[in-house]
Amino acid sequence: GAVVSQHPSRVICKSGTSVKIECRSLDFQATTMFWYRQFPKQSLMLMATSNEGSKATYEQGVEKDKFLINHASLTLSTLTVTSAHPEDSSFYICSRLAGVTDTQYFGPGTRLTVL
Amino acid sequence: GDSVTQMEGPVTLSEEAFLTINCTYTATGYPSLFWYVQYPGEGLQLLLKATKADDKGSNKGFEATYRKETTSFHLEKGSVQVSDSAVYFCALSDYNQGGKLIFGQGTELSVKP
Numbered sequence: 001g002a003v004v005s006q007h008p009s010r011v012i013c014k015s016g017t018s019v020k021i022e023c024r025s026l027d028f029q030a031t032t033m034f035w036y037r038q039f040p041k042q043s044l045m046l047m048a049t050s051n052e053g054s055k056a057t058y059e060q061g062v063e064k065d066k067f068l069i070n071h072a073s074l075t076l077s078t079l080t081v082t083s084a085h086p087e088d089s090s091f092y093i094c095s096r097l098a099g100v101t102d103t104q105y106f107g108p109g110t111r112l113t114v115l
Numbered sequence: 116g117d118s119v120t121q122m123e124g125p126v127t128l129s130e131e132a133f134l135t136i137n138c139t140y141t142a143t144g145y146p147s148l149f150w151y152v153q154y155p156g157e158g159l160q161l162l163l164k165a166t167k168a169d170d171k172g173s174n175k176g177f178e179a180t181y182r183k184e185t186t187s188f189h190l191e192k193g194s195v196q197v198s199d200s201a202v203y204f205c206a207l208s209d210y211n212q213g214g215k216l217i218f219g220q221g222t223e224l225s226v227k228p
Contacts (some may be wrong), residue, residue: 046216
């Protein structure tokens with residue numbers, strides 16, 4: 001069964017509003033989770049590494065004030081897209097590491113559409 | 116920095132055909148190598164992995180061998196099915212870099228009956 005869930009699976013919002021996406025580790029306490037962004041027919045781009053109890057580590061070029069990441073518990077990380085614009089429309093996917101290995105388990109993704 | 120290059124798609128095959136999707140990598144350390152599969156509208160699923168040179172990963176009839184001398188991790192399947200239609204991503208991870216995955220661009224596979 002699924003080990004990582006995301007909510008919502010789809011969201012449509014108006015330009016200028018903020019949207020929060022939740023990522024839950026269902027069977028394992030995850031100190032580290034990852035957030036990716038995927039454009040249509042393209043690969044996944046790592047946005048940030050979410051660390052429980054501390055600040056997220058953002059990849060170069062990702063605006064930390066626009067994509068707020070909170071990892072307040074060992075099973076939940078949230079990504080908030082602030083003041084969303086149409087160019088933020090994308091498929092957002094989270095993942096967690098499988099224990100001490102470097103395999104990642106991915107969530108089903110969240111399709112964000114900004115009108 | 117580390118990178119992964121995959122053959123471009125889309126790849127269209129008839130059912131029961133042989134599949135090869137090429138993947139090469141560049142890395143400064145000793146990465147683990149992965150193939151992930153993404154079905155339409157879904158997240159990624161791990162297909163197979165290999166953690167060191169000459170390891171062979173296999174799952175659901177798919178195989179890939181970690182070739183350090185050619186820096187490659189080509190995906191193969193002897194007889195594809197319509198249900199194998201998906202996008203396949205090759206990726207590498209260096210655990211010393213916090214487990215971050217670096218993906219290739221993905222290869223779309225379409226299998227026709």
